[in-house]
Amino acid sequence: MKRPEHGIISKVKPLLALLFALIPQTIHAFPADWTTPLAPFRISGNLYYVGSRDLAAYLITTPQGNMLINANLESSPPQIRRSIEQLGFKWADTKILLSSQAHYDHAAGAAEVIRQTHAKHMVMEGDVDVIKSGGATDYDQTLDRFPPAPVDRVLRDQDTVELGGSVIKAHKTAGHTRGCTTWTLETRDGNRRRNVVIVGGWGLNPAVRLVARPGKPASYPGITADFDRTFKSLAALPCDIFLGAHGLYFDLLSKLDRVAREGEAVWIDPAGYRRALAEKEAIYRKELARQEAIQ
Numbered sequence: 186m187k188r189p190e191h192g193i194i195s196k197v198k199p200l201l202a203l204l205f206a207l208i209p210q211t212i213h214a215f216p217a218d219w220t221t222p223l224a225p226f227r228i229s230g231n232l233y234y235v236g237s238r239d240l241a242a243y244l245i246t247t248p249q250g251n252m253l254i255n256a257n258l259e260s261s262p263p264q265i266r267r268s269i270e271q272l273g274f275k276w277a278d279t280k281i282l283l284s285s286q287a288h289y290d291h292a293a294g295a296a297e298v299i300r301q302t303h304a305k306h307m308v309m310e311g312d313v314d315v316i317k318s319g320g321a322t323d324y325d326q327t328l329d330r331f332p333p334a335p336v337d338r339v340l341r342d343q344d345t346v347e348l349g350g351s352v353i354k355a356h357k358t359a360g361h362t363r364g365c366t367t368w369t370l371e372t373r374d375g376n377r378r379r380n381v382v383i384v385g386g387w388g389l390n391p392a393v394r395l396v397a398r399p400g401k402p403a404s405y406p407g408i409t410a411d412f413d414r415t416f417k418s419l420a421a422l423p424c425d426i427f428l429g430a431h432g433l434y435f436d437l438l439s440k441l442d443r444v445a446r447e448g449e450a451v452w453i454d455p456a457g458y459r460r461a462l463a464e465k466e467a468i469y470r471k472e473l474a475r476q477e478a479i480q
């Protein structure tokens with residue numbers, strides 16, 4: 186004998202199944218600022234901000250097409266495209282795609298950007314396998330996977346990327362990821378030249394092991410040598426305009442509040458760069474000492 190509820194349950198069941206199937210995509214708790222759009226703006230010369238309120242993306246425009254730094258989350262390409270178009274540039278003119286680091290919050294949108302624009306993807310050695318495997322070969326296995334993306338050119342430390350007379354230099358600042366990349370370029374404001382630094386990443390995620398212990402190797406061999414070299418390299422960079430992969434690195438939102446009164450000069454912040462660098466290095470040294478003390 187069938188009870189009447191059975192009929193209802195059998196009708197509702199496919200709906201429930203559908204609902205559960207959708208949950209994995211909606212369960213990620215991203216900070217709201219990662220996906221909240223921000224009106225795009227010019228930073229200096231031919232350099233523009235086209236990211237969200239925290240996930241930074243940069244457009245460098247040239248007469249031969251444009252270079253984009255960071256494709257961000259899998260859901261970000263439409264936001265980045267809208268920002269580029271709001272500035273009056275063409276999405277299809279995106280000729281080169283670069284990346285700050287091979288983590289999903291900066292690189293998950295790369296496959297889609299490349300599919301739509303056919304941009305050449307240039308990635309620092311150390312991050313190449315992670316980008317090509319969608320995070321499967323990342324030393325930090327606690328992070329989200331993402332759509333794998335093809336790589337057209339493998340970059341090495343100090344390599345330059347050139348398009349239409351603009352040059353961007355790649356600095357390998359590894360540790361956060363094995364090919365974490367800080368980009369530098371020069372912009373022109375009238376007759377003045379500005380040194381721009383776009384920091385790739387300088388923090389440690391929670392699962393990172395700096396120190397090897399019996400049965401528990403370091404996150405990767407040479408991780409502390411990489412961090413040491415990174416802080417040294419960053420300290421040696423001339424910096425007028427301080428930027429980074431996350432808006433939080435360089436106080437994007439509070440600086441943006443001042444733009445109306447102070448103009449583009451708010452982005453010139455060499456002291457802020459030195460201060461942030463010193464803070465991040467101190468955090469790293471403290472964590473290293475803490476892990477060494479456990480041994």
Ligand SMILES: [Zn+2]
Pocket residue numbers: 286288361386
């Ligand atoms: Zn990261």
